[in-house]
Amino acid sequence: MGIQAEAQPLSAYTSFQNQFMVWDNGMIRKVEYLVPLQVGIGRSAIPYIDNSRNFKIYYQGASRKVNDGFTQAFQVTDNIVTYQNSKALFVWERGNTTNLSKYCEQFYIGDSLVVFFDGVQREFRAYYDGRIFPIEGFLAGNSVSNIFDTSTTSIRNSMDISSGQLPSIKVSDNIAAYVNYANQFRIFYHGEIVEQENYLVNSFDVGRNNVAYVDANREFKIFSNGKTTTIDNFPPYTYTAGDNVVAYVGYDNYFKIYYNDSLYTIGYFQPDFVVKDNVVAFQDATGYFKVFYKGQIYTLESYYPTDFKAGYNSVAYVNRANVLRLFTEGDIYDVTNADVATWRLDYDVIQYRFGANMFKVFYKGKTY
Structure with missing residues (x-):
């Protein structure tokens, strides 16, 4: 089932x-x-x-x-x-x-x-x-506080698990990855435990059905949909896993995105980027605000906004013209140019408040 x-x-x-x-x-x-x-x-x-x-x-x-x-x-x-x-x-x-x-x-x-x-x-x-499935009696970790600490949003090659800088377990939508008490790397996937690595990995991150990690030999690998692929023989400078996507800056300083078993080389630069459900929002080499979504790149603005929200196939923000904009599933919408007091992105639904506590909801091109 x-x-x-x-x-x-x-x-x-x-x-x-x-x-x-x-x-x-x-x-x-x-x-x-x-x-x-x-x-x-x-x-x-x-x-x-x-x-x-x-x-x-x-x-x-x-x-x-x-x-x-x-x-x-x-x-x-x-x-x-x-x-x-x-x-x-x-x-x-x-x-x-x-x-x-x-x-x-x-x-x-x-x-x-x-x-x-x-x-x-x-x-x-x-x-x-x-x-309910049993996993382990003990997990690795220098302290209880860092076992479930998932505050790190981007993994850098200067970080590692053995020093206590990174957590020893991470859970995403349908998958969990962890280091057990014997320092072996395991993946819980679809109700089964995958014996992924028998030696302590340096770092890892998880997405919906994927796990990106740097192994004991400092090779960069991705476990995706039950299959493991060696992406590079050297650890990336930084990487983040999201739902069905992994974005990283390689040791060669190229920004790359792994999606749907394909590797996309975006360019020779080290951007600010955010990875969420099927989307990667990033600042390109010229400062433009762009989104990678299911193999395509979309340009949103000629500058990189200081505040935006990324969610389920979507990115939302207020641009310099005071327009609340939404990118969702490959389409770009100007939601409203009204003076919005507050707004929120619930997955791919935008809710915003204006005037005397008036609320509107925007979803798939329609305002309610």
């Missing part, structure tokens, strides 16, 4: 009457009459704690109560929601709830995957596709 995504575009906001509204694939629904205390936006669900501290999840057109005031925190990704009641860890997926651990203090959530340390059985486990 594989993951069957039921993702649909969602967004949410509080109206000028302080009512909680959900935008659901073009439909606007009034969900609560009072402002929630906390809200998360996923691709298929919207979890929130209501004004009475009840934990609820909006899914498939309706809001359902999960519990009465027991939930202290929650997290949401494309398809799943994790939440904590005291030290107990739960996962919600497609309307079903599973208790992962009665005592858990360490966990990380991906699109359809949760990796966690079960404090009762004292082992690391993975939840995937409705099942």
Whole structure:
């Protein structure tokens, strides 16, 4: 049984009457009459704690109560929601709830995957596709704090795991990579453990179905869709993995992108770049703002904006002409030239506020 995504575009906001509204694939629904205390936006669900501290999840057109005031925190990704009641860890997926651990203090959530340390059985486990899999009793790491530290957005060749500069486990949408207690490099992929390397790797990063890493011999490799390819015999200057894409600056100073088992050489320069779901936003050698998307390069601006958001096949920003622009799935839209107070990118949905607390939602060329 594989993951069957039921993702649909969602967004949410509080109206000028302080009512909680959900935008659901073009439909606007009034969900609560009072402002929630906390809200998360996923691709298929919207979890929130209501004004009475009840934990609820909006899914498939309706809001359902999960519990009465027991939930202290929650997290949401494309398809799943994790939440904590005291030290107990739960996962919600497609309307079903599973208790992962009665005592858990360490966990990380991906699109359809949760990796966690079960404090009762004292082992690391993975939840995937409705099942729980044992992984390891111990993982490498100089301290508990850096085991699940995923704050590093770009891996540089001066960093390594052995010194404690990099985490020993990373989890993305459908894949997890980690260094076990014997310093062996393993990949959890589609419910199975792949014995990737038997010696300590220097560094690694993960995307949706791919893992980029520098092995013990300092060769740069990419594991993608179950296959490993040696990209270079030398480590890159810097690299980042995203969903189905890896961007890096090689030792030869060429900026390159690996996508769909093909390698694209972009140019001889070391750019600022951001990697997200199928997109790489970067500043080219002339200072232009460009996006690589599924094998094509698109020019967005003649300058590199200081603030932009990248998400699900999309990049959004306000340009110098004060126009809120959106690149999504190969198309470029001028969303609005109004004086926008705030805006947010929920995957590929833009929500923005203007005037006296007025909200609009833009999705696939249409404003709601």
